[in-house]
Amino acid sequence: MSNENVTTSDTGTDTDFQTDDDQSIASPTPGSEAVETGESTRTTGATHTVIESRDLDVYYGDTQALQNVSIQIPEQQVTAMIGPSGCGKSTFLRCINRMNDLIDAARVEGDLLFQGKNVYDDDVDPVALRRRIGMVFQQPNPFPKSIYDNVAYGLKLQGRTENLDEKVEHALKQAALWDEVKDQLDESGLDLSGGQQQRLCIARAIAVDPEVILMDEPASALDPVATSQIEDLIDELAEDYTVVIVTHNMQQAARISDKTAVFLTGGELVEFDDTGKIFENPDNDRVEDYITGKFG
Amino acid sequence: MSDASADDRRAEREDRDRPAFAGQNRVRSVKERAIEWLLFGCAALSVVVTLAIIATLLFDAIDFFTRVSPVAFFTGTNWSPKIDQTYGVLPLLTNTLAVTALSALVAVPVGTASAAYLSEYASDRVRSILKPALEVLAGIPTVVYGFFALVYLTPALRAVGLPVSTFNLLSASIMVGVMIIPMVSSLSEDAMSAVPDSLRQGAYGLGATKFEVTTGVVIPAAVSGIFSSFILALSRAIGETMIVVVAGGMSPKLIPSLFESSQPMTAAMVQLASSDLAGDGAAYQALFAIGLTLFVITFSMNVVSNVVAARYREEYR
Numbered sequence: 001m002s003n004e005n006v007t008t009s010d011t012g013t014d015t016d017f018q019t020d021d022d023q024s025i026a027s028p029t030p031g032s033e034a035v036e037t038g039e040s041t042r043t044t045g046a047t048h049t050v051i052e053s054r055d056l057d058v059y060y061g062d063t064q065a066l067q068n069v070s071i072q073i074p075e076q077q078v079t080a081m082i083g084p085s086g087c088g089k090s091t092f093l094r095c096i097n098r099m100n101d102l103i104d105a106a107r108v109e110g111d112l113l114f115q116g117k118n119v120y121d122d123d124v125d126p127v128a129l130r131r132r133i134g135m136v137f138q139q140p141n142p143f144p145k146s147i148y149d150n151v152a153y154g155l156k157l158q159g160r161t162e163n164l165d166e167k168v169e170h171a172l173k174q175a176a177l178w179d180e181v182k183d184q185l186d187e188s189g190l191d192l193s194g195g196q197q198q199r200l201c202i203a204r205a206i207a208v209d210p211e212v213i214l215m216d217e218p219a220s221a222l223d224p225v226a227t228s229q230i231e232d233l234i235d236e237l238a239e240d241y242t243v244v245i246v247t248h249n250m251q252q253a254a255r256i257s258d259k260t261a262v263f264l265t266g267g268e269l270v271e272f273d274d275t276g277k278i279f280e281n282p283d284n285d286r287v288e289d290y291i292t293g294k295f296g
Numbered sequence: 297m298s299d300a301s302a303d304d305r306r307a308e309r310e311d312r313d314r315p316a317f318a319g320q321n322r323v324r325s326v327k328e329r330a331i332e333w334l335l336f337g338c339a340a341l342s343v344v345v346t347l348a349i350i351a352t353l354l355f356d357a358i359d360f361f362t363r364v365s366p367v368a369f370f371t372g373t374n375w376s377p378k379i380d381q382t383y384g385v386l387p388l389l390t391n392t393l394a395v396t397a398l399s400a401l402v403a404v405p406v407g408t409a410s411a412a413y414l415s416e417y418a419s420d421r422v423r424s425i426l427k428p429a430l431e432v433l434a435g436i437p438t439v440v441y442g443f444f445a446l447v448y449l450t451p452a453l454r455a456v457g458l459p460v461s462t463f464n465l466l467s468a469s470i471m472v473g474v475m476i477i478p479m480v481s482s483l484s485e486d487a488m489s490a491v492p493d494s495l496r497q498g499a500y501g502l503g504a505t506k507f508e509v510t511t512g513v514v515i516p517a518a519v520s521g522i523f524s525s526f527i528l529a530l531s532r533a534i535g536e537t538m539i540v541v542v543a544g545g546m547s548p549k550l551i552p553s554l555f556e557s558s559q560p561m562t563a564a565m566v567q568l569a570s571s572d573l574a575g576d577g578a579a580y581q582a583l584f585a586i587g588l589t590l591f592v593i594t595f596s597m598n599v600v601s602n603v604v605a606a607r608y609r610e611e612y613r
Contacts, residue, residue, distance in 0.1 A: 131503030141494035
């Protein structure tokens with residue numbers, strides 16, 4: 001699938017997650033120094049920022065989970081978020097598609113821009129936003145439905161049921177699951193192995209053709225073989241999608257990501273740069289200590 | 297650490313006052329066994345009582361069937377034990393089914409919707425008020441429901457233009473339905489709350505609305521528990537007695553009419569039991585034949601419920 005296919009998919013215009021035709025959308029922020037990268041194998045020319053946060057603070061009740069996070073996440077690359085437990089990396093991920101809305105006590109301050117539009121503006125419909133930003137969770141969570149219905153679920157929600165069989169097949173192929181399940185599409189998704197279930201969840205997320213895929217420790221509940229399959233898959237997904245992945249596994253971040261953001265305790269984004277730079281020569285001493293295993 | 301100090305420590309440990317573990321277990325084992333038997337007795341009591349009830353039902357019902365042929369009982373279309381001495385159970389059965397079906401029409405949608413609201417929509421504060429309130433509804437004596445139907449619901453139905461007689465099937469059935477709402481809602485809510493949150497998150501993550509998550513993911517995932525709640529509530533409706541006695545009337549009709557007097561099986565039993573019948577007469581023994589029929593119906597429903605629940609249960613890790 002080409003880049004054009006992603007951005008001009010049948011979900012409509014770039015801003016259709018808004019509830020009205022607000023024309024005050026900022027033009028996409030051009031890549032700043034932070035996003036320019038000489039090392040990424042995927043980068044061809046200037047990169048376009050898909051997600052940008054500015055001074056983002058998140059509170060759960062009285063506890064501050066994110067402090068002043070500013071970051072620009074480039075298109076069609078894999079951006080990894082690493083850091084010790086409780087550092088806020090998952091919280092940041094859940095801010096992007098407003099999954100934090102589901103937690104009553106969560107409060108977000110600052111800006112989080114998707115395609116130049118602040119997703120916390122009043123005119124943004126989180127349901128429509130989530131149709132353009134897919135998510136894969138830590139525990140594989142297929143619905144108790146058939147494999148086919150799992151993949152078709154998002155498409156059916158959006159009423160995009162024309163050529164459904166083709167779309168389901170395409171998504172399963174992209175998720176490298178088709179060959180294993182093509183003869184058992186009617187069987188329950190819960191009957192698959194853990195690694196297959198997670199690839200099913202990835203297929204489910206990409207079936208609706210989102211622009212971004214958020215992954216919250218997608219391999220942490222899987223065995224090493226399944227983990228490596230998921231990692232290969234993430235690498236391929238970045239050809240078509242912007243991938244943001246939270247992981248507590250530093251080797252995994254080093255293997256699969258183009259950019260790495262390091263969060264440290266207190267919800268602070270300490271350093272964000274090309275993955276090679278972060279792992280070989282980080283600017284920040286605390287990042288170096290964390291990377292080299294002195295704490296965390 | 298030297299060997300000497302290790303020996304010292306062992307000596308010290310042996311000096312401490314510790315209970316012996318050999319030679320005195322006799323008293324304890326007798327006591328343990330006595331407790332076990334006592335507990336077993338309590339557990340067995342309910343089984344014994346159930347068996348005794350079934351035996352009583354069976355013996356008198358068999359006696360009844362030596363006087364009235366089972367064919368006449370199960371296929372007879374006229375129930376008139378006192379005047380004609382005819383014992384056709386079919387009109388009672390159709391009335392029972394009518395009450396059950398109508399009450400299901402009330403309780404299934406309202407109960408499921410309440411469960412969905414409580415499990416998926418209500419804030420903690422609202423739930424903390426609504427849930428106990430629903431449970432109070434389950435604690436009201438059914439005779440009170442019966443009088444409520446007779447004194448308020450029937451006149452209300454008349455007020456909206458329905459041609460209901462003083463005792464009628466509709467009013468009694470609606471009230472039975474209201475009575476079993478808490479059963480449906482409480483058990484269904486338990487089933488919905490047990491659906492893992494990760495499934496909801498997955499659906500929200502795909503851009504589902506709360507309603508789509510509830511109807512497309514939570515309810516299908518909880519379907520076995522929801523279905524069990526229907527069956528249990530319907531068994532309860534089938535066995536419900538006081539409401540139909542007070543508000544439903546005393547004249548069974550083979551083809552029941554919503555607006556007229558009816559008499560399901562339970563109400564017929566009450567009428568038989570409260571009239572002066574000779575202890576060995578066929579009319580008296582008909583009580584047990586009806587009772588046995590009721591028992592078989594509710595028992596089979598519970599079996600069906602268990603089978604269905606087992607078949608459609610999804611196991612989550």
